[in-house]
Amino acid sequence: MSAEYPSEKCLITMPDVVMNKLLGLLDFPAVQCLRKTCPTLRNFIDDVKPNSALIILEIKVEPNCITSLYYLEDFVEIKENLIRIKYCKTPEGCSVEWDKRDNRQQKKLLESDDFVDAASKDIISVLANQKSVMESLNVEAVSPPDDILEEHKEILHKVFEQFLSNLESYLASEPKSLNVKTFETNVGDETQILHILPHIDVGDLTIWNPNRYKVEVLNIQELIKLEQWKKLDSLHISCFCVDLKIEDLLHLKWCDLQYETVSSDMIEELKEAFRTTSHLESFRIFGQSDIQQLMDPRYAGPHIENRLYNVTNSWFFSVSAPERVLKVSFSSSQVLFEFDLLVNVPEGATIN
Template sequence: MVFTTIFFSLGCSPREEENEEISLMTMPDLVMTKILDDVDFKDIIKLRKVCRGLRNSIDHLRPYKLTGLNLDFRPSRIHIILSTHNGSEIELDYAKYGDHCVISTRGNENHPKLIRNTDYMEVFENDISGLLRNQKSLLKCVKIQGWPWNAFYSPLTDGVVVEEDSDSDSDSKMEKWKKWILEYFGTVGIRSPSLEYSGVRLFYQLEKMNKGDVLTPAVIDRFFNSLARILQNLPTRIQMTELNIRLLKESHLANLPIDFSHMDTLIINRIHLKSPTSDERFRSTKRTMNVVTKLKNWERIRQLDVVGFKVSVPIRNFLAHKSIMELSVPSISVDDIVAMKEVSQCLGSELQ
């Protein structure tokens, strides 16, 4: 980006002009708005990293006009895909590196950056808070997915898979995979005096350092608490037409300040924990999702899928509002069966 500045001086000596320092922070809002209008979303992400003052100015002047948000969280990593109004996407990675945080942005020429002595989830919370603060338009789709295992490559690998076999082409598969990792992390990797790893070495370092991390109920609670704080600090409640969320318990959904008045589809899945200890602890808790009927404007949701949880609320409470529904119920009453039959007759089809 090249900025050309023209000054008209009245009663000001040339020496005074030469000594005057020019920066983005001293420019009028009109000039800053024009600059921000001419840069894409990736450049906005870069500018926000310059300093706190510039970040606050950008957040105040430039709504990001996001259309989609995908949050993929794992034991030691959070992967984000942001979709913008012009059809472009940008991917952000926040990974734990010991007591530090590694940030990687896919889709530009940036190399991964190391933020020392900072928790990766804190960096994620600060960044996403700024990106969503001025989000005024309706989001089309929001996905919040939790997975029990670590993966330090993007889930969008276009079929590049590492397989442990003895086929003759296994070496070529590995080389193709390594090449993709290099492209993803950058050919140099982390630029730091004490950390000069290539992309592949960075990948193996992350795998090695976080090998023992598993997705526990405490980690999941911490992520959803962080997400709740992000949404609570927004000027208005976030709105979307579709929410696809993978969680552990109903309070994770209940504590998120979301405006359901425009939501058409709500899909809820349960996270299956990998740790036996975590699974045992989870089995001792109630796996219900009755909170759905307590959400404000939940009646507006046309399609409701609840997978991995039981709903003990009478089925007839849903039939008047939902045209597509998938629920698991512990039992069904005669009144529910009669209500389902009446609805199917009105729709001209049979419920299954």
């Protein structure tokens, strides 16, 4: 330390009150830069935990790198509030890349560091400072091409498991669950969802199959036992079939999923639930190609619509609200349950 800058005037010697005031004047990117300058500042910031003001966190996991995208408050209006950090495996350790506010790329080598652990630590430090409700948490294992070697797919699986385990260890240790409106993830099986879901408060859950060209059965019997499952408002499952009872879904407001086989009994059960339950909003069920034949023939209808080569058969049912009707529409291999206004019922259609 030079005589011009004596140690007693160094930033890290400032009183806690002054340091807290300074942190309050900085935005999240500046705080994170300050955090990486020295262990003393890092420890102080980790203790103070200034709000991350995080709106959306997207995490993309690949065999040799992990990319985190942080969207902060007002990120729609202010492009600077998008932070992208990439952690890559190198022979020397972990290479960290990020974009500065002048759009120049910055790079740093963390010698002997494991890239999964390095990414996990930084992501956890951000989540530890999150005080407000996040709009969305997206955790994705980037799907490799079909022609990639099996050993590379196995590496991706191990890296994803290591990252999920690191994140789970932090989330499970916190006294309060992370509050997120939407959790999105692509998974190979139920166990990967169970790393995260039991430790967050979430309203909307989206799950998709990384193998989008092959519809597989997703077993989520352990998932539906969770309190988090019972508190969900909406569920979207893509490129997976499920084997769930209709009663397992009736706490939801919105639902979008696929069954290997849909029966007339399932259609009738859902119809009656919509007619008698006030919180249901919209369910879309995908099934076999002849699904439109499953409506009970005793009901009058259907009303047939032709839209761009897509034929829709719709049945209408009365509900407790006199100004509304339940509309059950079959098209191709799907059936949609939703409410509509009575005035929108087509002329000539019968209300059952």
